[in-house]
Amino acid sequence: MAHHHAPYKESVTVSGPAGALDALLELPERDVFPRVAVICHPHPLHHGSMLNKVVHTVSRAMLELGWPALRFNFRGVGASEGRFADGVGETADAEAACAWMRGRYPGSALVLAGFSFGAMVACRAALSVQPARLVTIAPPVERTKRLLDGRLPGVPWLIVQGDADGVVPAHEVAGWAEELGVAASLVMLSGVDHFFHGKLTLLRQTLVGRLREDCVPGAPQ
Numbered sequence: 230m231a232h233h234h235a236p237y238k239e240s241v242t243v244s245g246p247a248g249a250l251d252a253l254l255e256l257p258e259r260d261v262f263p264r265v266a267v268i269c270h271p272h273p274l275h276h277g278s279m280l281n282k283v284v285h286t287v288s289r290a291m292l293e294l295g296w297p298a299l300r301f302n303f304r305g306v307g308a309s310e311g312r313f314a315d316g317v318g319e320t321a322d323a324e325a326a327c328a329w330m331r332g333r334y335p336g337s338a339l340v341l342a343g344f345s346f347g348a349m350v351a352c353r354a355a356l357s358v359q360p361a362r363l364v365t366i367a368p369p370v371e372r373t374k375r376l377l378d379g380r381l382p383g384v385p386w387l388i389v390q391g392d393a394d395g396v397v398p399a400h401e402v403a404g405w406a407e408e409l410g411v412a413a414s415l416v417m418l419s420g421v422d423h424f425f426h427g428k429l430t431l432l433r434q435t436l437v438g439r440l441r442e443d444c445v446p447g448a449p450q
Contacts, residue, residue, distance in 0.1 A: 235290045236434030243301055245325040247318060248310025249338040252301035253279060257292045266291040266298045266340040267326045271308045273313050283344045286429045290436035301326045316350055318374050323354035340364065355382035367394055368422055370401040386413040387439055391421025
């Protein structure tokens, strides 16, 4: 019987603009990484951290694809220095995390992902970071629009949303995706709430399927 090996984990410190950021790097069992991922967590003032189960699931999906994944705590969360800065400072934290990952893997394309508040931050960071791929899960539309201030990241963009989300209205996300047009690809998951209760496996499978598909054209699913 084949044994499934746990990914290699390394606690790392990213130098952020408000001080040191606590981070966790996870590596799949391979030597060549076509892509690497940075993942942003949900709202710091609502118990959001890099240990959030949706963030953990996104990391699992990246590892399944063979891509190293960096999760980090925004300023003021866990061991990260600094204090909450309403999405603006957190954007700078995300930019620092992306720069760290690019420095470690200079030959790899960057995927920037985020959940809820982290999705909003990832959108804003993508303006400057220009990742090869942006993944936003349950993005809070109105707050994200305000933070983007009319700008849009001109990168391939996947939005994943549950249609039973009681925090981020699915119709707002669907409407926004329609406004964005070909810039963004929306996957609406049926019967899924904001926290993906009982649906984390579906989320992981959705991410693996969609990201593998757009990364390697014609690859078997």
